[in-house]
Amino acid sequence: MTRLLVVTAAAAEREAVLSGRPVAIGMLAGLEVHRATTAAGLLDVVCGGVGPVAAAVATGCALRNGYDAVIAAGIAGGFPGAEVGGMVVADTVIHADLGAETAEGFSSMAELGWGPVRFDTDPALAAECGRRTGARTGSILTVSTVTGSQHRADQLRTAHPDALAEAMEGVAVHQAAARSGVRFAELRAISNRVGPRDRSAWRIPEALSALTAAFAELLSAPLTTSPPRTESETAQ
Numbered sequence: 642m643t644r645l646l647v648v649t650a651a652a653a654e655r656e657a658v659l660s661g662r663p664v665a666i667g668m669l670a671g672l673e674v675h676r677a678t679t680a681a682g683l684l685d686v687v688c689g690g691v692g693p694v695a696a697a698v699a700t701g702c703a704l705r706n707g708y709d710a711v712i713a714a715g716i717a718g719g720f721p722g723a724e725v726g727g728m729v730v731a732d733t734v735i736h737a738d739l740g741a742e743t744a745e746g747f748s749s750m751a752e753l754g755w756g757p758v759r760f761d762t763d764p765a766l767a768a769e770c771g772r773r774t775g776a777r778t779g780s781i782l783t784v785s786t787v788t789g790s791q792h793r794a795d796q797l798r799t800a801h802p803d804a805l806a807e808a809m810e811g812v813a814v815h816q817a818a819a820r821s822g823v824r825f826a827e828l829r830a831i832s833n834r835v836g837p838r839d840r841s842a843w844r845i846p847e848a849l850s851a852l853t854a855a856f857a858e859l860l861s862a863p864l865t866t867s868p869p870r871t872e873s874e875t876a877q
């Protein structure tokens with residue numbers, strides 16, 4: 642049976658993914674793991690907290706359970722091309738604000754020679770997420786600070802013209818999954834536009850409904866791209 646881990650930031654996102662399925666709640670290093678059985682296999686959902694540090698720690702802990710695939714999921718801000726209420730799946734996740742501020746502006750980790758900031762997701766898993774949920778495919782930025790001005794939104798889009806969305810956990814979940822050799826994807830519902838901060842314009846209920854519908858489709862049949870781990874892999 643395929644074992645899928647989904648990592649969200651907020652409890653409301655976890656509940657949207659689980660969509661009222663009966664769950665068993667287990668504890669792992671102080672982390673609640675909500676477990677459900679689906680047509681796609683075993684589903685564990687953890688709410689790791691907001692931001693890359695919390696997400697990396699939670700994912701690293703949860704991965705001790707052993708999974709075939711990990712999906713970072715939740716709501717996100719959308720760039721042009723990703724409509725509020727729509728779904729986006731990442732072909733690439735980008736650590737967009739990790740670097741240094743210089744007199745000439747922002748320099749990314751990659752430009753400073755400290756390592757990559759763009760990471761490919763698992764192509765087959767991302768494609769299956771896109772096919773089943775109707776999500777648009779593009780890159781999803783990971784930021785530590787939610788964008789709150791048009792100037793910053795324009796800067797990010799200029800630096801990453803392929804960006805469809807911005808959220809705060811994707812790269813962190815990817816890093817933890819990569820260390821464990823587990824397939825990774827990021828699937829998000831757009832709740833707001835990336836731009837001037839206006840919390841009243843966030844459409845969180847609509848985005849959570851879209852997330853629920855997307856996971857209902859995704860989990861409606863066995864995942865063809867994340868076959869169960871073999872016995873020897875599971876033993877490792």
Ligand SMILES: O=C(O)c1cccc(C(=O)CC[C@H]2O[C@@H](n3cnc4c(=O)[nH]cnc43)[C@H](O)[C@@H]2O)c1
Pocket residue numbers: 650651653654690691692715716717718719784786787788807808809810832833834835845
């Ligand atoms: O207040 C609520 O009811 C509520 C329900 C579900 C989720 C939340 C969150 O605050 C989630 C935070 C989470 O959302 C991502 N996110 C959403 N929009 C953006 C954005 O424009 N820029 C960056 N991140 C965004 C992010 O991954 C946060 O961790 C509240």
